[in-house]
Amino acid sequence: MIPTITVFERSPDGGRGLARDMRVRWALEEVGQPYEVRPVSFKAMKEGAHLALHPFGQIPTYEEGDLALFESGAIVLHIAERHAGLLPDDATARARAITWMFAAVTTMEPPIVEREIAVLLERDESWHAQRLPLVEGRIRHRLGELSARLGDADWLDGAFSAGDLLMVSVLLRLKRSGLLEEYPNLVAYVARGEARPAYRRAFAAQLALFTAGSTG
């Protein structure tokens, strides 16, 4: 059965691959699972049919027969559990890889998103220039801890896993901030993720949707 995912009809990032459907595309490419894409407009995203799939009115969603999921972390875990290639076979190593999945989306991503909110929504507020360094300090704190743990390893815990897939995806959001560059081993880690053939196929697929000028 070919799953269907929803994506932005118009990408807020112009196809830079930062929308969360990219994580799901990448996971599907890693395991060799073909998929279909249904673009959703910003308006439709907040309406009944899509809200029935995603109570918070976002993308991506994942539909496969009578299964409908939202939350990119949960979707990537679902894919990783049903196909080989994204989680170790050993139960202990598998639990650790899932721990890194949660670490990516609950410990590392929130301060990064908070910076984006500050830049996008609070840019014109009187406090923006003064507050931004505080927010960036919180990101640096986490990056420093992650950099220390990664050391000179290729991936966070043994072979590439769904934990790395989500962590690289989260760190990619920092690309234009200049913050990642302070941690050379994290820059190299992200580059290793981007160099994976599955990442490149997924990136090309999301970009094609926008360069083709498609509106779904």
Place this chain on the structure above:
Amino acid sequence: MIPTITVFERSPDGGRGLARDMRVRWALEEVGQPYEVRPVSFKAMKEGAHLALHPFGQIPTYEEGDLALFESGAIVLHIAERHAGLLPDDATARARAITWMFAAVTTMEPPIVEREIAVLLERDESWHAQRLPLVEGRIRHRLGELSARLGDADWLDGAFSAGDLLMVSVLLRLKRSGLLEEYPNLVAYVARGEARPAYRRAFAAQLALFTAGSTG
């Protein structure tokens, strides 16, 4: 094998049950798994032995034989996968429950934590009073969506699951904010969680550590 979890030696919340070990205690109580507790000081939390367990220097961690995990979401999922009672048997319903686990810690919790950061760390900044309503607006937005989805159901998707356990835990952080009270069905939902015998046992256990004046 009896697992060991780490907890705050001194609770920042004075035993109100908001530290993230509470989620793990609650999950262990729901499935009837005894556990041991190792309190960690704020100083030790940032030092080598604990950082080896938890790269971000936080609690809780979970040790069980040669398995060592961090991230409360991942720990609750590990417990839920190895014991009956926290995830449905049906694969489709199980994937949906895991989706709610991710929704709790990645969609609902970050704006709530952002409010706590604002109140704790930016209280004396010139912008605090002006910015707080913006932060609270983001929380209300998510609460409204969650309230609409829950409707008059007891739990988010069928029987009580690890998804409800995490969502109730996250919403409990709002208790003193006054925000939850705007959504009576969410107030009742949280109260149903708190009324569960497993929740009450877990709450009493974390409180006992602090009222006993223990420093580990």
